[in-house]
Amino acid sequence: MLIGQSGAGKSTMFNTVHRVLTGENFTYARQGAGHAQSVTLDIERYNNCGVDLKTVRDDSRREKIAAVVHKLPHIVDCPGMGDDDSPELRELLELLVGGFIPKETQIPTLQSKQEQFGVGFLKKEYRTSNPADRVTKVVFVQSCRNVIPRNLINCLNEVLKITDPTTLKRKYTAEVFLVISKFDLVLDPCVYNSTGSDEDSMTLEDFAKKESELAPEFNIVGALEDNRFRWANYTDKIQGRNKHIENIALKFLKRMVQPGTPQTDPTDRLEPVVDTWKTFQLYMFRLTNQIKQLFLQDMQLNITPAWFVTAVLCVLVIAVLYKLLMSSV
Numbered sequence: 266m267l268i269g270q271s272g273a274g275k276s277t278m279f280n281t282v283h284r285v286l287t288g289e290n291f292t293y294a295r296q297g298a299g300h301a302q303s304v305t306l307d308i309e310r311y312n313n314c315g316v317d318l319k320t321v322r323d324d325s326r327r328e329k330i331a332a333v334v335h336k337l338p339h340i341v342d343c344p345g346m347g348d349d350d351s352p353e354l355r356e357l358l359e360l361l362v363g364g365f366i367p368k369e370t371q372i373p374t375l376q377s378k379q380e381q382f383g384v385g386f387l388k389k390e391y392r393t394s395n396p397a398d399r400v401t402k403v404v405f406v407q408s409c410r411n412v413i414p415r416n417l418i419n420c421l422n423e424v425l426k427i428t429d430p431t432t433l434k435r436k437y438t439a440e441v442f443l444v445i446s447k448f449d450l451v452l453d454p455c456v457y458n459s460t461g462s463d464e465d466s467m468t469l470e471d472f473a474k475k476e477s478e479l480a481p482e483f484n485i486v487g488a489l490e491d492n493r494f495r496w497a498n499y500t501d502k503i504q505g506r507n508k509h510i511e512n513i514a515l516k517f518l519k520r521m522v523q524p525g526t527p528q529t530d531p532t533d534r535l536e537p538v539v540d541t542w543k544t545f546q547l548y549m550f551r552l553t554n555q556i557k558q559l560f561l562q563d564m565q566l567n568i569t570p571a572w573f574v575t576a577v578l579c580v581l582v583i584a585v586l587y588k589l590l591m592s593s594v
């Protein structure tokens with residue numbers, strides 16, 4: 266699943282992967298400026314990287330791709346998002362990552378339902394998780410030109426941290442990857458045969474700064490080398506085939522098809538670690554500890570222990586009640 270702020274380069278990234286594999290642009294991918302200025306509003310799912318062998322014109326390439334097409338990852342291009350962290354977005358993301366949202370569901374319709382009936386409604390409606398739709402790898406796409414969307418990242422982190430209260434295990438086990446896009450703005454434009462202007466370009470130091478600013482926002486600092494990509498897309502400013510773009514894309518694809526953490530069904534009722542009896546026992550344990558603590562404190566302060574005061578009060582209350590009862594008889 267590709268996620269990131271609008272304009273990060275997600276749709277172009279999908280198209281790049283498709284072009285590297287097939288030699289052809291994916292005609293239906295909606296791209297931002299430079300094309301029809303349209304923003305991805307719905308989730309776009311591309312099975313096996315959207316490769317359709319019929320559209321591959323080069324014979325030898327078609328033969329090669331045919332042998333591996335079934336192994337290519339399915340790509341989900343998320344709708345354009347802002348730097349948002351709201352209960353609404355968390356619910357939507359959770360359902361997406363968990364594979365609860367069926368294909369071709371209109372996201373704006375889901376959002377208006379959520380607005381109408383409140384947060385929690387979608388979870389009530391979409392209760393079945395489809396194994397084929399569960400997200401195994403989350404790719405956070407960040408443009409090197411943009412400010413880091415900390416709220417959106419927090420929203421994603423919180424969803425991925427959700428734990429089943431009874432099994433104490435994480436519900437969603439998707440692995441996180443970082444793609445810092447628009448790397449072509451850094452290197453010598455000759456490398457990318459770019460015809461773009463210099464005004465957008467940036468230094469490698471600035472790019473690396475953005476990268477190191479981004480990593481701590483996710484819990485992947487240790488796995489950074491393997492899970493981070495300096496990415497450049499095929500845009501209309503890049504002429505012809507480019508070996509840098511192709512190399513990064515192939516390295517990325519190789520990483521995507523490596524097996525990650527085994528997936529579990531988020532709706533499975535697994536053997537609970539904390540059942541009702543256990544919860545009661547834990548509460549009793551805590552209460553005993555608190556009483557002990559109180560008693561110890563009183564001893565240290567050399568004052569009348571709290572349990573003694575409580576006992577005296579209880580006796581007094583019982584005595585008063587008894588007196589009242591007797592007098593009414």
Ligand SMILES: Nc1nc2c(ncn2[C@@H]2O[C@H](COP(=O)(O)OP(=O)(O)O)[C@@H](O)[C@H]2O)c(=O)[nH]1
Binds near residue numbers: 271272298299450501
């Ligand atoms: N220079 C450069 N521009 C890019 C790159 N990737 C995307 N863009 C441009 O960034 C804009 C937004 O891209 P888009 O894929 O629609 O972003 P999305 O909203 O994340 O799907 C478009 O104008 C793209 O042409 C890249 O690697 N380098």
Ligand SMILES: [Mg+2]
Binds near residue numbers: 276296304
């Ligand atoms: Mg898009």
